[in-house]
Amino acid sequence: MAKSILCKKMILCVVGTMALVAMVTASDMNVKGDVPDVHVLVTRDSDKCTRKAAKHDILVLHYEGFFPNGTKFDSSIERPGANPFQFQLGIGQVIQGWERGLLDMCMGEKRKLTVPASLAYGEQGSGELIPPNTDLIFDIDLIQVHDGPQPPNVFKMIDIDSDNLLTRDELAMYLARQSQMQGVPMDLANVQNLKVLNNIFTVEDKDKDGRISHEEFTGPKHEEL
Numbered sequence: 001m002a003k004s005i006l007c008k009k010m011i012l013c014v015v016g017t018m019a020l021v022a023m024v025t026a027s028d029m030n031v032k033g034d035v036p037d038v039h040v041l042v043t044r045d046s047d048k049c050t051r052k053a054a055k056h057d058i059l060v061l062h063y064e065g066f067f068p069n070g071t072k073f074d075s076s077i078e079r080p081g082a083n084p085f086q087f088q089l090g091i092g093q094v095i096q097g098w099e100r101g102l103l104d105m106c107m108g109e110k111r112k113l114t115v116p117a118s119l120a121y122g123e124q125g126s127g128e129l130i131p132p133n134t135d136l137i138f139d140i141d142l143i144q145v146h147d148g149p150q151p152p153n154v155f156k157m158i159d160i161d162s163d164n165l166l167t168r169d170e171l172a173m174y175l176a177r178q179s180q181m182q183g184v185p186m187d188l189a190n191v192q193n194l195k196v197l198n199n200i201f202t203v204e205d206k207d208k209d210g211r212i213s214h215e216e217f218t219g220p221k222h223e224e225l
């Protein structure tokens, strides 16, 4: 369940490498206080902070998720085997609230994240488990942090003409290539990809000029152009 529950939106999870992540600037990384829109409370300091979680690191952690009324809806500890949850930070594998709220966290540290619905599952919710427009609270126990692989520069892969702007056509072609590689039948891919395309433009084209600039793009793009 961890994977599906933590996918930002099902529609985006389908896209894999097109995962959208928040580019958190250095000024957002004041994790002892409030990261914008995610409230971060350090509930246990690390004894010896040998490593802090950074973008593209693999994080191994235990978590418990609660609704604002205190009802627990998910727990990595209570699952059979109690295996910790593992994912790569900064590539859209988890909700935005985690992407932002776990940055700079030390191995051995515990945090309580209060995530507004907009940085969790938003207006859509997630399946039958998370109702629409639900704020979520997570207790996180960060067990380990490792180096993760450098993700592909998705911006470059989409920007065929290298003008540092993504058009709808470029994104449509990219999504079609992805579907083709995954063997999705073309009819199905066309329908799915149109939804994904619209969704991505709604989120990413912040100035609504019909193109996604390098600055606007929040997926893997590396910092260099």
Ligand SMILES: [Ca+2]
Pocket: 159, 160, 161, 162, 163, 164, 165, 166, 167, 170
């Ligand atoms: Ca372009």
Ligand SMILES: [Ca+2]
Pocket: 204, 205, 206, 207, 208, 209, 210, 211, 212, 213, 216
């Ligand atoms: Ca734009």
